[in-house]
Amino acid sequence: MTTATDDLLARAGLPVTDLRPDLAHAPGPLAFATVSGAHLYGFPSQDSDVDLRGVHVLPAEDLVGLHEPEETRTRMWERDGVELDLVTHDLRKFVRLMLRPNGYVLEQLLSPLVVHTSPLHTELAASAPGVLTRNHAHHYRGFAGTQWRLYGNTGELKPLLYTFRALLTGIHLMRSGEVSAHLPTLLTEVDAPAYLPDLIAAKADAEHGTATGLDGEAVARDVTELHGVLDEAQTRSRLPDAATALEGLHDLVVRARLTG
Numbered sequence: 001m002t003t004a005t006d007d008l009l010a011r012a013g014l015p016v017t018d019l020r021p022d023l024a025h026a027p028g029p030l031a032f033a034t035v036s037g038a039h040l041y042g043f044p045s046q047d048s049d050v051d052l053r054g055v056h057v058l059p060a061e062d063l064v065g066l067h068e069p070e071e072t073r074t075r076m077w078e079r080d081g082v083e084l085d086l087v088t089h090d091l092r093k094f095v096r097l098m099l100r101p102n103g104y105v106l107e108q109l110l111s112p113l114v115v116h117t118s119p120l121h122t123e124l125a126a127s128a129p130g131v132l133t134r135n136h137a138h139h140y141r142g143f144a145g146t147q148w149r150l151y152g153n154t155g156e157l158k159p160l161l162y163t164f165r166a167l168l169t170g171i172h173l174m175r176s177g178e179v180s181a182h183l184p185t186l187l188t189e190v191d192a193p194a195y196l197p198d199l200i201a202a203k204a205d206a207e208h209g210t211a212t213g214l215d216g217e218a219v220a221r222d223v224t225e226l227h228g229v230l231d232e233a234q235t236r237s238r239l240p241d242a243a244t245a246l247e248g249l250h251d252l253v254v255r256a257r258l259t260g
Contacts (some may be wrong), residue, residue: 009035009113019052019115022079023086023226031091031256032121035113036156038207041165042182045207049119051082053108054114055124055171056088060257086093089218091120091256095211095249099130103169104143104192107181120256127252130245132177137234140170141227149221157211161217168192174233191229193222 008250023033037051038044060070076083089097089105097105109125144166150159153156161183168186173179180186187196203209 008048013108019050019084022077022084023052023116026131028087029057030116031057031118031124032109032114033086033088034111035115035118036108037116038203040107040181040196042159043161043165043203045203045209047206047207049085052084052086054086054088054116055091055121056092057120057256058090060090063257064215067105070076077168082205092253095124095253098124098131099243099246099249101133101137101139103110103139103179106131106136106179107169109180120144120241122253123252127245128179129177130248132173132179132239133241133243134174134234134237134239135241136239137170137174137230140166140173141230144170144227149253151211155210157209158207159197160211161199161203163223164192164226167223167230170230171226171233173248174230175238177237177239192226193219 007056008173019033023030031054033054034040035050036053039050056073058069058071069090071093073084073086073088090094094105102248105126109121111127114121133214141257144163147159147162147166149154151163165181165183165186168183168190169179169181171190172186175190180189184200199211202211
């Protein structure tokens with residue numbers, strides 16, 4: 001991990017600054033591992049766990065034999081009192097997810113909080129513009145809707161911030177063609193309710209703290225209004241209707257598999 005990445009992780013509020021020893025126990029070769037979740041989104045709590053996401057590369061024999069390949073691997077452990085969660089997909093599965101309107105995997109791929117990287121990671125990241133489409137608005141619209149319903153059931157700050165983060169990421173993507181998942185940065189680029197910085201500050205105290213002192217009707221109006229802004233941004237977006245990187249990604253997967 002570079003010093004720049006160490007500094008970036010420290011600014012993100014991570015309780016650990018070098019996760020490489022933990023990744024050494026990951027099964028199989030990793031193409032990359034990055035930090036996702038609340039740390040990436042810019043509103044971690046003092047008791048947040050660390051979500052690590054990435055890609056591993058299965059050997060060719062695992063895919064052509066009779067056994068079912070382990071396309072998704074999960075490992076959870078604790079270090080210095082902090083819970084860590086590593087989830088990786090095999091390269092082929094991850095690329096297939098990239099080719100869908102799935103903003104989540106693109107956020108992982110392009111996360112600036114890089115714990116482990118490789119030339120393959122660099123190639124995948126370079127291909128990201130070729131998979132971005134106006135249909136990614138559906139992903140962020142749907143994710144925001146799910147989190148809004150969860151907020152309605154729990155009253156917790158976390159799903160409320162996830163709701164706003166998803167909507168603002170979607171709006172920014174439709175307008176700029178760039179994936180940005182960091183809510184504090186998005187607040188400087190997209191018009192958003194003025195109370196969001198206070199909510200971010202409040203969540204720092206507890207991962208599952210409740211939202212207090214809010215005008216529920218006003219918050220609901222704000223969410224509805226941002227849905228409308230996302231709809232308009234999708235209509236006006238210059239992003240294509242379909243991914244253009246299919247063949248290039250196919251070649252990348254084949255080459256990585258045969259030379260890995």
